[in-house]
Amino acid sequence: xxxxxIPEAAIKRLPVYLRLLEELMGERVTIVSxxxxxxKTGFSPEQIRKDLAYFxxxxxxxxxxxxxxxxxxxxxxxxxxxTVHAALVGAGNLGTALARYSLSKYKDVRIxxxxxxxWDKIGKQIQGVEISPMEDLIPMVRRLGVKxxxxxxxxxxxxxxxxxxxxxxxxxxxxxxxxxxxxxQDVYVQNIDLTIELQSLAYYTSVASGEDDAETKSRL
Amino acid sequence: xxxxxIPEAAIKRLPVYLRLLEELMGERVTIVSxxxxxxKTGFSPEQIRKDLAYFxxxxxxxxxxxxxxxxxxxxxxxxxxxTVHAALVGAGNLGTALARYSLSKYKDVRIxxxxxxxWDKIGKQIQGVEISPMEDLIPMVRRLGVKxxxxxxxxxxxxxxxxxxxxxxxxxxxxxxxxxxxxxQDVYVQNIDLTIELQSLAYYTSVASGEDDAETKSRL
Numbered sequence: 001x002x003x004x005x006i007p008e009a010a011i012k013r014l015p016v017y018l019r020l021l022e023e024l025m026g027e028r029v030t031i032v033s034x035x036x037x038x039x040k041t042g043f044s045p046e047q048i049r050k051d052l053a054y055f056x057x058x059x060x061x062x063x064x065x066x067x068x069x070x071x072x073x074x075x076x077x078x079x080x081x082x083t084v085h086a087a088l089v090g091a092g093n094l095g096t097a098l099a100r101y102s103l104s105k106y107k108d109v110r111i112x113x114x115x116x117x118x119w120d121k122i123g124k125q126i127q128g129v130e131i132s133p134m135e136d137l138i139p140m141v142r143r144l145g146v147k148x149x150x151x152x153x154x155x156x157x158x159x160x161x162x163x164x165x166x167x168x169x170x171x172x173x174x175x176x177x178x179x180x181x182x183x184x185q186d187v188y189v190q191n192i193d194l195t196i197e198l199q200s201l202a203y204y205t206s207v208a209s210g211e212d213d214a215e216t217k218s219r220l
Numbered sequence: 221x222x223x224x225x226i227p228e229a230a231i232k233r234l235p236v237y238l239r240l241l242e243e244l245m246g247e248r249v250t251i252v253s254x255x256x257x258x259x260k261t262g263f264s265p266e267q268i269r270k271d272l273a274y275f276x277x278x279x280x281x282x283x284x285x286x287x288x289x290x291x292x293x294x295x296x297x298x299x300x301x302x303t304v305h306a307a308l309v310g311a312g313n314l315g316t317a318l319a320r321y322s323l324s325k326y327k328d329v330r331i332x333x334x335x336x337x338x339w340d341k342i343g344k345q346i347q348g349v350e351i352s353p354m355e356d357l358i359p360m361v362r363r364l365g366v367k368x369x370x371x372x373x374x375x376x377x378x379x380x381x382x383x384x385x386x387x388x389x390x391x392x393x394x395x396x397x398x399x400x401x402x403x404x405q406d407v408y409v410q411n412i413d414l415t416i417e418l419q420s421l422a423y424y425t426s427v428a429s430g431e432d433d434a435e436t437k438s439r440l
Contacts, residue, residue, distance in 0.1 A: 015419035019398065042400050078419055079428030086418070093324075097317025101414065104313075109418040147425035148418070171425040174417060178239065180262050188424035190417060197394055197410060198306070198322065198329040198368070199235035199298055204408035205367035205391040207299035 010051045014074050016041050017048070021071035033064035075108070085112040086148035087141050087170070089161045091121050091131050094176060094194075095152030103127035112144045113137075117157075134164075141168035148172050155179040162189075230271045234294050236261050237268070241291035253284035295328075305332040306368035307361050307390070309381045311341050311351050314396060314414075315372035323347035332364045333357075337377075354384075361388035368392050375399035382409075 020040050024032055034045040041048070049059075052070070055077050059065040075081045088099050088111050099111050104127060114131045116122060121131050132140060141149075149165035151158055151173060158179035165173065172188040175181050178196075181189055240260050244252055254265040254272075261268070272279075272290070275297050279285040295301045308319050308331050319331050324347060334351045336342060341351045352360060361369075369385035371378055371393060378399035385393065392408040395401050398416075401409055422428055 011420045011423050012416055014423070015413075015416040018419070019415070040400075042402075077423065077428065079422040079425055080419060082427065084422045084425065084427050093317045093320045097313045098414070100313045102418065105415070109422055147427055148421050172421045174421055180260075182262075188421070190421060192412065192417065193235075194318070194321065195239070195325070196232055196235040197412065199238070199300060200231045201368050201392045201394055201408070201410060202299040202304045202329055203231050203234070203297065205299055205304060207302065207304050207367055 006054050010054060011078075013041075013043060013047075013051055014078055016043075017051075018071055018074045018078070018080075021067045021074070024067045025071065030067055031064045032067055032070075034059060036064070080108040083107065084109050084148060085144050085146045086110065086150055087113040087115065087137070087144075087146045087165065088150040088152060089115045089134075089137070089165070090151065090153035090157070090177075091116040091118075091126065092152060092154075095150075096126060098150065098152060098176070099126045099129065103129065109148065111150070112146060113140050115140075137161075137164050138168040141165060141170060146170060148174065151175045151177055151181070153177055226274050230274060231298075233261075233263060233267075233271055234298055236263075237271075238291055238294045238298070238300075241287045241294070244287045245291065250287055251284045252287055252290075254279060256284070300328040303327065304329045304368060305364050305366045306330065306370055307333040307335065307357070307364075307366045307385065308370040308372060309335045309354075309357070309385070310371065310373035310377075310397075311336040311338075311346065312372060312374075315370075316346060318370065318372060318396075319346045319349065323349065329368065331370070332366060333360050335360075357381075357384050358388040361385060361390060366390060368394065371395045371397055371401070373397055 017037065020037065021032070034048045037048050038045040055073060086109055088095055091099065091114055099114055102111055111129060114126055114129050115134055115137050116131050117134045122133050124131050147170060149170040151161055153161050155178045158175065158177040158181055162173055162181045162183055166183050166187050173181060173183065173190070175189055175191045178193050183189060237257065240257065254268045257268050258265040275293060306329055308315055311319065311334055319334055322331055331349060334346055334349050335354055335357050336351050337354045342353050344351050367390060369390040371381055373381050375397050378395065378397035378401055382393055382401045382403055386403050386407050393401060393403070393410070395409055395411045398413050403409060
């Protein structure tokens with residue numbers, strides 16, 4: 001049902017609005033202006049109005065947005081009006097930390113199953129969720145209605161794991177492995193590659209030359 | 221020295237090229253075409269040629285790129301021709317996993333210091349790097365010439381930690397906290413917010429409605 005014309009960047013801003021709206025609701029704030037949303041998120045008021053207009057959410061001129069109505073609407077747009085089940089594959093350092101962090105923090109996107117191929121890990125629990133063997137992945141993911149797969153296996157395993165998740169009905173993948181995952185076009189893949197984040201960050205420090213000094217000099 | 225006209229997306233692709241080039245060098249491949257780079261990275265050959273041309277790296281027509289020359293050039297552009305020091309602040313679940321993962325994997329961007337405010341953690345080691353108290357942050361970051369700061373503290377602490385890192389000379393921040401960090405314009409901030417990643421992923425599943433059904437229906 002998703003509207004393909006809504007840019008990815010706008011979708012990424014919705015959880016930011018949602019978090020802020022829910023904080024405001026916690027403080028019993030019932031109305032918020034786009035100027036206030038702008039002040040607290042750092043996005044321009046124009047950007048905010050444009051983002052929300054994609055979904056037909058218009059504030060009352062001179063008053064603002066109803067925090068409860070808007071947060072409910074954003075939850076629905078994102079599919080977070082009910083719990084979305086996720087499966088995490090690869091209970092190494094990163095996978096374990098992500099599972100622990102995520103399970104302690106989120107209720108709307110819930111890691112319902114964790115898989116690993118290491119029999120030393122299988123049977124152990126992370127925040128109450130047992131680590132299951134890879135052999136159980138397809139039947140469990142199907143049975144639990146898992147829609148999101150979190151891939152934290154080493155690169156050589158990533159494609160195989162992605163294939164299994166997709167075969168079992170997963171519709172969106174969060175890939176932390178450095179491997180390029182290829183799946184059919186109707187499956188959404190978001191890559192988070194920590195190597196790339198760290199290495200590209202170096203570019204923005206004074207250590208980076210921005211050009212090849214040696215070759216530049218050799219031309220002089 | 222960085223060229224502000226080079227788009228961020230191109231900078232993010234450089235580590236991908238670098239990884240592939242170094243893999244090829246490991247297999248003793250000395251020349252690679254943009255078609256092969258495309259096949260293995262998923263980026264179009266035009267995109268690859270355009271990215272590399274930003275840095276004056278042109279392949280030999282009909283032959284390709286020299287893997288060693290190109291990888292050396294990319295390392296230099298990114299500032300990875302020598303070790304870049306990073307400091308990680310917040311040795312909780314996520315911080316510990318990131319430190320462990322990063323220290324076991326990278327040599328070019330090296331976590332040289334880890335800080336936490338919890339005296340139960342201070343003095344313990346992660347992959348040989350001792351956790352130091354927050355009081356030591358500014359002098360240690362200065363002394364070690366740390367250029368990259370990794371922020372894995374809870375949201376309410378993030379701004380204060382960022383201020384300290386910047387005061388001590390850090391030029392780029394990788395912020396994993398959900399807080400919006402405000403620093404001077406010459407400091408680069410990259411945010412990785414796992415809540416946002418997970419919540420926006422839900423949008424791409426069939427659970428999401430893409431619009432507000434209830435309101436749509438009420439109009440009928």
